[in-house]
Amino acid sequence: MDHRIILFRAMNTGGVRAPVTEQRAMAGAMGLNNPRTLLASGNLVVESDRDPAGLEAAIEAETEVRFGRRIETLVRTPAQWAAMMAANPFVEGAASDPTRLLVMVMKGEIRPGAVEALRAFATGDEGVEAVGGNLFFWHPHGIGSSKMAEKAQPRLIGTGTGRNWNTVLKLAAMVGL
Template sequence: MTHRLILFRGMNTGGVRVPVGGQRAMAEAMGLKNPRTLAASGNLVVESGGATATLEREIEAAMETAFGLKVAAMVRTPEQWAELIAANPFPEEAASHPAKVLAMVMKAGIRAGAVQACRDLADGGERVEAAGGVLYFWFPNGQGQSAIFKKATPRLLGMGTGRNWNTVLKLAAMVT
């Protein structure tokens, strides 16, 4: 058994609401060990011996069965999470303004042309880079004011879910 980080896309935002206690109960019913959540933001950490792709499918099916929701889940190992942290192309920005750096974990890769499309949308010093199948964003004026964020949809980027650098580090602490 090792830790698995489970990131839900759009959980507890945009009208998709599942109480964190319900997420933990669902994980326990699935036989996953030591389920814990980070705030109410679609982050679940469990212990499992299962492969990440298999666990993604099982979690998505359980979410639909338990809550009637089709929610994309992205599962990562602690090693993959450490690689995500190490690959951050904006380390100075993350150190000084962690809420303005976003790592977008992709379900099935980054769509061709996504990085350039985001760069074309960028305004006010915004930047985007891709590394290891993750999109990293620097939003100097905040994500809510971002020209990229307002237009970057799964159709443009691929299916993914973003976490600001504060959350990235808190999740890392949960699995170490």
């Protein structure tokens, strides 16, 4: 049986409280095997061969029932995760300071003009690249003070959920990559 990496957008923020124990219980009740969470920010790994798109829809429907709100969900296979990691355009930054590299895993298309608009807010050595349907952000001075990061909202870029490179690596390890 293969794995699925499940990312929740805005889990445990904005009034949605879904403790990791409840996330794992939900996955188990849905027939997903060996549910494991990483951090409390919406990272779940399960064993399943279910189609990612169908699983996203099923989980979103279940979050609405269990938590009172539909929580946008992104599901990736290990092969998709490995391809995303291999596409990283900021390899040196990821190696030197993985906390300053953010991957915005996108649910759908990146909005037209988003990358150019974000680059207009970049300062110093900041960078953003769209690769493989995801956005990679390099914030050498931290994300907290970045105007580019502040502007990376769904209305500009589309719907996605961000993970720093450390989290990307930990999720990869959880699925044997």
